[in-house]
Amino acid sequence: MSYDQIFLFVLLGIVFAMLVWGRVRYDLVAFAGLVIAVIGGVVPVQDAFAGFGHEAVIIIALVLIVSRAMTNAGAVELVARFVLSSTRSLPSHVGLISVVGAALSAIINNVAALVMLMSLDMEAARKAKRSVAQSLMPLSFATILGGMITLIGTPPNIVVAQFRDRALGEPFSMFDFSPVGLICAVVGIGFVTLVGWRLIPKGEARTMAGEGAGSVFVAEAGVKADSKSIGQTPADLYPLADSHDVTILGLVRRGKRLGGFAAGEEIRKSDHLVLEGDPASIEAFIGAAELNPPGADAHEGLTGKSLALIEAIVPRDARIVGRTATDLRLLYRRGVTLLGISRQGRRFRQRVRKLPIRAGDLVLLLGPESRVNDAAEWLGVLPLAERRHSVVQRSKALMTIGIFVAAVAAAVMGLVPLVVALAAVVILYALLNIVGPSEVYESVEWPVLVLLGSLIPLGLALEETGGTQLIAQGILSLTGTLPVWAILAILMMVTMTLSDFLNNVATALIAAPVGLNIARSLEVNPDAFLMGVAVAASCAFLTPIGHKNNTIIMGPGGYRFGDYWRMGLPLEILIIAVGVPAVLTFWPL
Structure with missing residues (x-):
């Protein structure tokens, strides 16, 4: 040799x-x-x-x-x-x-x-x-x-x-x-x-880190105009909620929580369902029931662009202690929604955005990733490691699949090399906000x-x-x-x-x-x-x-x-x- x-x-x-x-x-x-x-x-x-x-x-x-x-x-x-x-x-x-x-x-x-x-x-x-x-x-x-x-x-x-x-x-x-x-x-x-x-x-x-061990939050989700939930009752949605490990606690109409669980009340446009569950389950149920979180218009809907959900703990010296999301005008000032609150497993009847926050609470923030991080710092809350959740853009599922299939077909027919076809797919996904700039590198x-x-x-x-x-x-x-x-x-x-x-x-x-x-x-x-x-x-x-x-x-x-x-x-x-x-x-x- x-x-x-x-x-x-x-x-x-x-x-x-x-x-x-x-x-x-x-x-x-x-x-x-x-x-x-x-x-x-x-x-x-x-x-x-x-x-x-x-x-x-x-x-x-x-x-x-x-x-x-x-x-x-x-x-x-x-x-x-x-x-x-x-x-x-x-x-x-x-x-x-x-x-x-x-x-x-x-x-x-x-x-x-x-x-x-x-x-x-x-x-x-x-x-x-x-x-x-x-x-x-x-x-x-x-x-x-x-x-x-x-x-x-x-x-x-x-x-x-x-x-x-x-x-x-x-x-x-x-x-x-x-x-x-x-x-x-x-x-x-x-x-x-x-x-x-x-x-x-x-x-x-x-159990996987971050799976199944998350805190239980009380959150709200709005009923949009074309939601399939309109005309149904909360009781009708119980099987869907159960399959996503979510509990429907009640219904909010014209800013007021209806009595009890409102199980037999017909759901209308602009109502809000009060939900209880872990963040991933709540996000999945909102998508399956065709609902929107508060402030959906500011986020172009739950499926509008690349969004993040983060859990954060509220320390004693946080800006938000003793105040509400409404008081702080969180959505207007920071473009972030307070989606849910976890208070040692306790339930409450106040609106999420009108509930004064206490030290030790866990808050669930929704918004574009860069804004969520900035808002957490501004509020003085501490994001929890391994408690960051992606928001699924369900309205883009068929489009995403269609773009990929078209690219593969073009490569198979010899119109473009596979590497060029895949590169074009990634560019389109980035332009359509299916993957954010940071996600391109993180993935x-x-x-x-x-x-x-x-x-x-x-x-x-x-x-x-x-x-x-x-x-x-x-x-x-x-x-x-x-x-x-x-x-x-x-x-x-x-x-x-x-x-x-x-x-x-x-x-x-x-x-x-x-x-x-x-x-x-x-x-x-x-x-x-x-x-x-x-x-x-x-x-x-x-x-x-x-x-x-x-x-x-x-x-x-x-x-x-x-x-x-x-x-x-x-x-x-x-x-x-x-x-x-x-x-x-x-x-x-």
């Missing part, structure tokens, strides 16, 4: 060992490895940071922003409203939420799909009085499986597609992954629905981009120095005279095992050129081996560290490190069993 090959093998071995160890941030490890490679002379100085401008890096960043926009517009809520129910049996629930999770993962990032659905799954488990551990892991695995269906569903697909472009002159297209990915996803979801969840220990499920997982941008030059250097060819020859020498399908299966098993302990992006970057070299040595279709690598790099089911989705559910599900292989090992074996024939069927040798 040459000096360059030895240097790179030792360096990558140390980098991968550090990634598995996990005690140092993976982006720092990868970036340090890149710098050492440049100092060692194996990566040219002029190519040191070329990875950060790589198309795969840009696409992943844009997909994450699109995912945030889908959340802001309530696209997931639109689907979940018709799917989730606490009355369904556990297998039915697991099957439905897994299908929804896989479908979402095919069109947005699979991490974003899990985060969107996880709170809904936990809420369904709470209402059904069962352990969330039985459904969270199947949901996580389903979102990983769904990501394999399209180019943008998971980073390994993007990495493999861009590698094919460089190696063979043309990338995989948006739906080239669909035949094999769909088969694997269908079989995998069938397994987790019928068998997988039975293999999981129930565990001691814990990007910068550590993942640093990891990818740092490892791309290292992968290129390993390939150009003949390192990947050496690895391919080593695998071929060990497999001897085995048939090609068996060599493909072994490559997928090795890739899958690496992905269980390494970041799947790092795995794909190394395994893709190895697969290409094996295919060239065997003189067979390289696409079969590249597709096998893409499938295997995505399937990290044995540990909580192989895929971020598995890490995210570990705490809320109460899982231990050793719980994942119980369902993950048979699932990985099943994916190999169906994945190899599927690859060879759609990408024949």
Whole structure:
């Protein structure tokens, strides 16, 4: 072996060992490895940071922003409203939420799909009085499986597609992954629905930070002219309120609270419903019942633009102590609404905006994010960390989906490159206030981009120095005279095992050129081996560290490190069993 090959093998071995160890941030490890490679002379100085401008890096960043926009517009809520129910049996629930999770993962990032659905799954488990551990892991695995269906569903697909472009002159297209990915996803979801969840220990499920532990507020919401609640009674809305964990306390008409709960009073335009619940539940019910908070016109309606809800505690020396929102003219002066008040769980009959605030109260403020922060400082209240809630722009859900579908269609038809289509989508979302300026940057997982941008030059250097060819020859020498399908299966098993302990992006970057070299040595279709690598790099089911989705559910599900292989090992074996024939069927040798 040459000096360059030895240097790179030792360096990558140390980098991968550090990634598995996990005690140092993976982006720092990868970036340090890149710098050492440049100092060692194996990566040219002029190519040191070329990875950060790589198309795969840009696409992943844009997909994450699109995912945030889908959340802001309530696209997931639109689907979940018709799917989730606490009355369904556990297998039915697991099957439905897994299908929804896989479908979402095919069109947005699979991490974003899990985060969107996880709170809904936990809420369904709470209402059904069962352990969330039985459904969270199947949901996580389903979102990983769904990501394999399209180019943008998971980073390994993007990495493999861009590698094919460089190696063979043309990338995989948006739906080239669909035949094999769909088969694997269908079989995998069938397994987790019928068998997988039975293999999981129930565990001691814990609550996510900020979920389910929020304070209970009393808030008001106005009845707008076109609300579907007009003509109904508060009692008619009880089932809807119950499904959102909200209690309807009464009705305000012409500035006065009607007697009792006003359960039988017909709701009219400009009435206000008095609600009790946690902030997220109140916000969701306001959207579902087609209501508006006080001051909706100033915010262009609850769905007008990117808004934030924050919870804040009132200290003794706060400006608002002893005064009301009306006294301070909060909406007029600061463009922020006092949406709700929490006073140690006590109920009160005064209007929210006319209730004098006491030290120790929690207040719920609604408005544009910059204004909410300024208003909190002006009022002298202290925003609570982890108690910031996004406001869903439900009126823009269909428009958001339509823009994305049109962009993907344009890319599939070859009118524009995918990266340009996604960039145009992000620009439109920003112009339409579906994502705010700060959210554009907040939604990007910068550590993942640093990891990818740092490892791309290292992968290129390993390939150009003949390192990947050496690895391919080593695998071929060990497999001897085995048939090609068996060599493909072994490559997928090795890739899958690496992905269980390494970041799947790092795995794909190394395994893709190895697969290409094996295919060239065997003189067979390289696409079969590249597709096998893409499938295997995505399937990290044995540990909580192989895929971020598995890490995210570990705490809320109460899982231990050793719980994942119980369902993950048979699932990985099943994916190999169906994945190899599927690859060879759609990408024949």
